[in-house]
Amino acid sequence: MGPGALVGAVMAVFAVLVWSGSAPAQTKPVSTAPVHIQAGEALYNAHCASCHGIGGVGSKGPELLNVGAAAADFFLATGRMPLASPNLEPVSHKPYFNPSQIADIVAYINALDVEHGTPGPGILDVTPACANATGNCPTLSEGNQLFLLNCAQCHDASGAGGMLSHGYVVPSLRQATRTQIAEAIRVGPRPMPNFGPGQFTNQQVSAIADYVYYLAHTPDPGGLGIANFGPVPEGFVGVIFGLGLLLLVSRLIGNRG
Ligand code: HEC
Numbered sequence: 392m393g394p395g396a397l398v399g400a401v402m403a404v405f406a407v408l409v410w411s412g413s414a415p416a417q418t419k420p421v422s423t424a425p426v427h428i429q430a431g432e433a434l435y436n437a438h439c440a441s442c443h444g445i446g447g448v449g450s451k452g453p454e455l456l457n458v459g460a461a462a463a464d465f466f467l468a469t470g471r472m473p474l475a476s477p478n479l480e481p482v483s484h485k486p487y488f489n490p491s492q493i494a495d496i497v498a499y500i501n502a503l504d505v506e507h508g509t510p511g512p513g514i515l516d517v518t519p520a521c522a523n524a525t526g527n528c529p530t531l532s533e534g535n536q537l538f539l540l541n542c543a544q545c546h547d548a549s550g551a552g553g554m555l556s557h558g559y560v561v562p563s564l565r566q567a568t569r570t571q572i573a574e575a576i577r578v579g580p581r582p583m584p585n586f587g588p589g590q591f592t593n594q595q596v597s598a599i600a601d602y603v604y605y606l607a608h609t610p611d612p613g614g615l616g617i618a619n620f621g622p623v624p625e626g627f628v629g630v631i632f633g634l635g636l637l638l639l640v641s642r643l644i645g646n647r648g
């Protein structure tokens with residue numbers, strides 16, 4: 392088999408892995424009703440404006456004119472905001488606001504972004520693709536592949552987290568909801584990088600979120616165990632096999648060049 396045929400084989404493996412998705416993932420609508428935006432503005436002025444400025448222009452904290460509904464929802468729903476002091480590192484804890492207050496503040500920040508002409512990423516609606524999967528689940532396989540390539544170096548292949556240089560703690564992914572995982576991917580809570588539409592389509596973000604949630608909630612008395620990986624082993628083997636082929640191809644091409 393020449394390099395051409397090998398490249399073909401690799402493409403075929405990846406095509407199967409990448410193409411196997413479900414319906415395209417949609418973003419959740421954010422309210423544009425004045426009653427919600429005004430309620431959000433009042434909460435914002437009382438709890439956020441001291442750091443983010445009146446109208447989101449920034450002051451002790453960053454401006455919020457292009458962060459998008461996803462960032463607003465992520466930072467509020469994971470309790471990272473409001474921060475007690477601008478010098479603290481935001482960490483995940485119990486949310487300060489209830490869900491309807493969060494929706495109002497998100498509506499207000501979204502309205503600011505839209506008015507400014509630079510709306511950031513919306514909130515992805517991640518529907519579990521294989522809730523009752525017994526056999527192979529293509530979406531979970533795809534999420535598994537993308538997670539291993541893009542997230543595992545920091546979060547560990549098990550999702551258990553770890554440490555970065557400079558003493559940053561990488562959190563376990565056990566607490567996050569599917570929506571929050573998708574938001575984190577698009578938003579990139581510092582020092583995590585963000586992954587834009589050029590890197591992952593909404594459908595790929597959805598597959599990763601679905602997979603991470605599955606990984607954290609798969610019944611396993613030992614915690615986050617990748618060994619007990621029910622529906623996905625075929626995809627997993629596919630990834631290893633595909634990567635092996637890629638390495639082989641790059642060697643062949645390298646030797647010729
Ligand atoms: C005491 C100051 C302070 C308060 C109060 C505060 N924030 Fe923040 N906020 C910050 C700082 C500082 C950051 C940057 C954190 C980082 O990147 O490590 C931040 C980051 C954010 C981000 C992410 C911005 C980005 O560019 O990704 C959002 C969204 C946000 N805050 C929303 C809010 C909302 C909504 C409230 C009110 C409920 C609020 N914050 C209250 C200081 C504050």
Ligand code: HEC
Pocket residue numbers: 469481482483538541542543544545546555559560561562563564566567571572573575576580581582583584586599603
């Ligand atoms: C360079 C290292 C790095 C990479 C790569 C990375 N992350 Fe993160 N991630 C972090 C750090 C550090 C935090 C904590 C940031 C904070 O709390 O503000 C984080 C936070 C998160 C959170 C929030 C968890 C919670 O409960 O609050 C989720 C979800 C997440 N990452 C998912 C992912 C996914 C999915 C990928 C791959 C697409 C990924 N991360 C890639 C370092 C990374």
